[in-house]
Amino acid sequence: MTEYTYILTEREQRVGIVILNRPKELNALNFQLVSELANALEEMDRDEAIGCIVLTGAGDKAFAAGADIKEMADKTPIEMMGAGFEAWQRIRKIHTPMIAAVNGYALGGGCELALHCDMIVASENARFGQPEIQLGIIPGAGGTQRLARVLGKYRTMEMVLTGATLPAQELAQLGLINRVVPVGEHLVEAVKLAQKVAKQAPLAARLAKEAVLAAFETSLEGGLDVERKNFFLLFSSQDMREGMQAFIEKRPAEFQGK
Numbered sequence: 001m002t003e004y005t006y007i008l009t010e011r012e013q014r015v016g017i018v019i020l021n022r023p024k025e026l027n028a029l030n031f032q033l034v035s036e037l038a039n040a041l042e043e044m045d046r047d048e049a050i051g052c053i054v055l056t057g058a059g060d061k062a063f064a065a066g067a068d069i070k071e072m073a074d075k076t077p078i079e080m081m082g083a084g085f086e087a088w089q090r091i092r093k094i095h096t097p098m099i100a101a102v103n104g105y106a107l108g109g110g111c112e113l114a115l116h117c118d119m120i121v122a123s124e125n126a127r128f129g130q131p132e133i134q135l136g137i138i139p140g141a142g143g144t145q146r147l148a149r150v151l152g153k154y155r156t157m158e159m160v161l162t163g164a165t166l167p168a169q170e171l172a173q174l175g176l177i178n179r180v181v182p183v184g185e186h187l188v189e190a191v192k193l194a195q196k197v198a199k200q201a202p203l204a205a206r207l208a209k210e211a212v213l214a215a216f217e218t219s220l221e222g223g224l225d226v227e228r229k230n231f232f233l234l235f236s237s238q239d240m241r242e243g244m245q246a247f248i249e250k251r252p253a254e255f256q257g258k
């Protein structure tokens with residue numbers, strides 16, 4: 001795997017792990033880090049041996065405390081649109097299911113990065129928030145939209161308009177987090193969950209992700225179309241034959257990703 005400056009990559013069986021690695025700066029997302037992250041995720045996305053990706057932050061204080069404020073402070077809109085934004089678009093297009101393993105702060109772009117993932121496992125000490133308003137800006141990587149779709153208008157308004165952070169337990173009750181686990185166990189638990197996803201038929205997992213995301217990105221009619229097409233498409237896969245044959249023969253399925 002490629003060497004990066006601000007991230008680390010690892011592999012546990014069929015699970016790819018990406019670690020944001022600027023712990024002294026609370027893993028603040030500078031442009032190079034986000035670009036490296038997009039590269040690493042795309043590399044894993046192309047790798048047939050990886051069935052699920054876990055994204056986490058180095059150190060014990062933060063998943064990521066947001067975009068790098070020191071780097072952004074003198075940027076123009078054009079610079080933000082180019083170097084700043086393009087990599088986020090690439091992260092949004094990753095097909096492999098992704099799980100955020102969150103410890104400590106997930107703020108601003110850090111919260112938005114967790115929201116780009118398909119599931120979130122958080123330590124008891126995790127706090128999520130969109131404090132951009134305190135800097136005179138607003139969330140720029142989907143926070144207003146993705147939070148509103150999960151939490152609804154009123155709670156999202158409070159987070160975005162006051163910059164207040166919320167603890168993992170509260171957000172779990174509101175449906176934003178899959179599991180809250182004891183401090184320090186976020187990565188282990190996220191990898192366990194990822195292993196369960198990674199042993200499924202890979203094509204089905206990718207097309208299932210695409211179909212569920214369509215619920216947030218299109219109308220009901222559009223989402224049902226995606227589901228239907230993906231459902232029929234899977235009947236052309238060898239894994240579908242294998243999955244059903246294995247059931248009939250009462251044995252575990254051996255999926256090949258074909």
Ligand code: CO8
Nearest residue numbers: 025026028065066067068069070084085108109131140141
């Ligand atoms: N950017 C740059 N440096 C940071 C950031 C950040 N977001 N967060 C922390 N750091 C640095 C601090 O400056 C400090 O460095 P130094 O030791 O050199 O002074 C180091 O990390 C440790 O931080 P603190 O001393 O502040 O640690 P505390 O435990 O006292 O506080 C907090 C922790 C509360 C998390 C605090 O660091 C904080 O408020 N950070 C900023 C949070 C924030 O406002 N995030 C939103 C940023 S804006 C954003 O994310 C927009 C996303 C747009 C995405 C789309 C782009 C196209």
